[in-house]
Amino acid sequence: MGKKKKSILLVSIAVVVAILFLMPLFWMLSTSFKTDTEALTGGLNWIPQNFTIENYTYTLLGEGLNVPVVRWMFNSIFAGLVGTMIIVSIDAMAAYGLARLDVPFKKYLFPLFVSTLMIPFVITFLPMYMQFSNLGLLNTYAALILPYTANAFGVFLLYQFFKTFPKELEEAAKLDGANKWQIFIRIVVPSAKPILWTLSIFSFMMIYNDFLWPLVATSSPEMRTIATGIAVMQQGSFVSSYGKLMALTSIATIPAVIVFIIGQRYFIKGVTQSGIK
Amino acid sequence: MKNSKWSQFTSFLFVLPYFVMFVCFLLIPIIYGIYISFHSWDLLSKDRPFVGLQNYIAIFDPGTHLNSVFFNGLFNTFKFVIFSVPLLVVIGLLLALLVTNLPKKVQGFFRTVYFIPYVVSVSVIAIVWLWLLDTNSGLINEYLSVLGLDPIPWLTRIPYAWISIVVATLWWTIGFNMILFINALNEVPEELYESASIDGASSWKKLIHITLPTIRPVMLFVFITSTIASFNVYGQPYLMTRGGPGNQTEVLLMSIVDEAFSQRQLGSASAMAILMALIMIAISVIQFRINRASEEGKFKRKNKKGVGVWAKRKNQSF
Numbered sequence: 182m183g184k185k186k187k188s189i190l191l192v193s194i195a196v197v198v199a200i201l202f203l204m205p206l207f208w209m210l211s212t213s214f215k216t217d218t219e220a221l222t223g224g225l226n227w228i229p230q231n232f233t234i235e236n237y238t239y240t241l242l243g244e245g246l247n248v249p250v251v252r253w254m255f256n257s258i259f260a261g262l263v264g265t266m267i268i269v270s271i272d273a274m275a276a277y278g279l280a281r282l283d284v285p286f287k288k289y290l291f292p293l294f295v296s297t298l299m300i301p302f303v304i305t306f307l308p309m310y311m312q313f314s315n316l317g318l319l320n321t322y323a324a325l326i327l328p329y330t331a332n333a334f335g336v337f338l339l340y341q342f343f344k345t346f347p348k349e350l351e352e353a354a355k356l357d358g359a360n361k362w363q364i365f366i367r368i369v370v371p372s373a374k375p376i377l378w379t380l381s382i383f384s385f386m387m388i389y390n391d392f393l394w395p396l397v398a399t400s401s402p403e404m405r406t407i408a409t410g411i412a413v414m415q416q417g418s419f420v421s422s423y424g425k426l427m428a429l430t431s432i433a434t435i436p437a438v439i440v441f442i443i444g445q446r447y448f449i450k451g452v453t454q455s456g457i458k
Numbered sequence: 459m460k461n462s463k464w465s466q467f468t469s470f471l472f473v474l475p476y477f478v479m480f481v482c483f484l485l486i487p488i489i490y491g492i493y494i495s496f497h498s499w500d501l502l503s504k505d506r507p508f509v510g511l512q513n514y515i516a517i518f519d520p521g522t523h524l525n526s527v528f529f530n531g532l533f534n535t536f537k538f539v540i541f542s543v544p545l546l547v548v549i550g551l552l553l554a555l556l557v558t559n560l561p562k563k564v565q566g567f568f569r570t571v572y573f574i575p576y577v578v579s580v581s582v583i584a585i586v587w588l589w590l591l592d593t594n595s596g597l598i599n600e601y602l603s604v605l606g607l608d609p610i611p612w613l614t615r616i617p618y619a620w621i622s623i624v625v626a627t628l629w630w631t632i633g634f635n636m637i638l639f640i641n642a643l644n645e646v647p648e649e650l651y652e653s654a655s656i657d658g659a660s661s662w663k664k665l666i667h668i669t670l671p672t673i674r675p676v677m678l679f680v681f682i683t684s685t686i687a688s689f690n691v692y693g694q695p696y697l698m699t700r701g702g703p704g705n706q707t708e709v710l711l712m713s714i715v716d717e718a719f720s721q722r723q724l725g726s727a728s729a730m731a732i733l734m735a736l737i738m739i740a741i742s743v744i745q746f747r748i749n750r751a752s753e754e755g756k757f758k759r760k761n762k763k764g765v766g767v768w769a770k771r772k773n774q775s776f
Contacts, residue, residue: 275472
């Protein structure tokens with residue numbers, strides 16, 4: 182087979198696979214612009230017969246609907262952003278300290294942190310529920326944010342980076358009389374920007390998309406995240422209103438896809454680096 | 459001059475914020491969870507007596523409710539792992555081979571398209587597939603009826619319920635494995651292929667004798683991480699089949715959540731959770747051991763033969 186023929190064949194296969202991958206998302210969007218009746222009568226209309234944005238106005242503006250979808254979106258984005266800022270700050274400091282500074286017991290601390298990457302989530306979520314319940318902090322932003330900040334992935338990722346960071350830059354700054362904190366802020370952080378972006382995007386996605394923890398940690402309608410809110414709707418008042426459900430899932434998907442497309446380069450780098458162990 | 463105690467103290471301040479979070483939201487929960495598992499812990503009652511190992515004993519005592527719930531969940535989780543992991547590895551590798559063999563210009567585009575479902579949350583995935591697989595008006599049964607086939611009850615009959623959960627999971631997470639494989643494939647040294655081409659090796663032989671052995675460590679890594687991820691399955695069966703038909707797709711994590719929040723028995727739920735975690739840790743340790751043992755075996759063989767397997771292989775005709 183000629184080289185050209187071969188690549189035409191491969192590209193055709195790739196296109197067919199791509200259509201299979203995108204079909205569920207297109208069908209979601211298509212259904213979200215149909216009336217519930219048109220959705221339920223079935224058929225293969227990829228383009229809605231009676232194009233309507235009613236599903237979006239109904240779920241977002243909530244006339245006659247007693248669930249705050251906009252609030253759910255805010256909760257998810259807010260928890261994602263604040264959680265990401267905390268994770269990136271404390272992980273960068275800890276990783277730099279462990280990789281470069283004279284932290285006492287660092288020989289034991291780093292392995293202790295990293296070994297928890299082996300510990301499955303299932304072991305912590307019930308006692309964490311009790312902890313937040315004891316403190317009266319269920320249904321708060323604290324519950325939607327803080328548990329993620331203990332994840333050692335970021336410390337592990339950044340530690341690898343700081344270990345290979347050239348010492349000369351730090352030493353030059355030290356000679357100029359800068360202290361550890363100034364060196365960290367002025368020299369180390371700026372040069373670590375790409376890897377900090379990688380961690381940021383990963384952290385945002387983790388918090389924004391998480392399902393089981395926010396499902397158990399929140400029960401009041403105002404404090405749901407979008408990922409858990411749509412699940413509640415699917416099992417509740419929207420049970421067979423597929424037009425409205427697909428509008429909700431489309432709304433939920435948009436921020437994640439935007440973040441991914443903006444930060445794609447960093448995100449894929451992060452996946453790659455998670456494989457270096 | 460600053461003394462070293464002071465320097466150590468200021469250095470520790472860098473680690474302190476993370477350390478506090480680590481203690482509060484990882485160390486304490488682990489210990490607290492073990493503590494809870496030794497109690498009869500009713501969520502609604504203030505009286506939570508110490509019962510020792512009774513929760514664990516009940517799990518292993520045939521005939522108790524806890525025993526049947528735990529082992530039904532564990533068995534179903536194992537089923538899901540066995541159905542999904544081989545496909546996650548093999549299809550992930552096939553997609554990566556497809557992408558890396560495409561013309562350079564379009565590689566990035568297809569990589570992105572295949573990866574996109576991964577950035578969506580599990581509840582979106584599950585609800586979209588619930589809709590696609592709907593028995594009466596779902597897209598897939600509509601296409602089947604165009605072909606003159608009867609509608610299939612995708613979510614309410616075995617084995618279809620498992621097929622649905624596995625397909626939705628593949629669609630959702632395969633992109634992650636694909637990226638790991640693409641990276642591994644790009645790192646296979648070009649010289650290996652070149653010398654094989656000189657020997658007139660076919661693409662298939664190059665794949666079997668060069669590519670696969672070289673990326674073997676990544677394959678094992680993908681295998682281990684996919685196993686762990688599949689063990690944690692929850693959202694797909696919870697939303698798509700609700701554990702049904704009957705409780706035939708009720709996975710262990712669902713049983714644990716149900717025991718904790720529907721039955722309100724946090725003590726026995728914690729015992730189940732700890733056992734599940736121990737099983738998962740044991741499986742990953744075994745997989746790592748097998749991995750290391752086979753790596754060492756390969757190394758020894760190489761050393762015994764002195765020159766290394768590759769040099770010898772190079773002179774064979776492919």
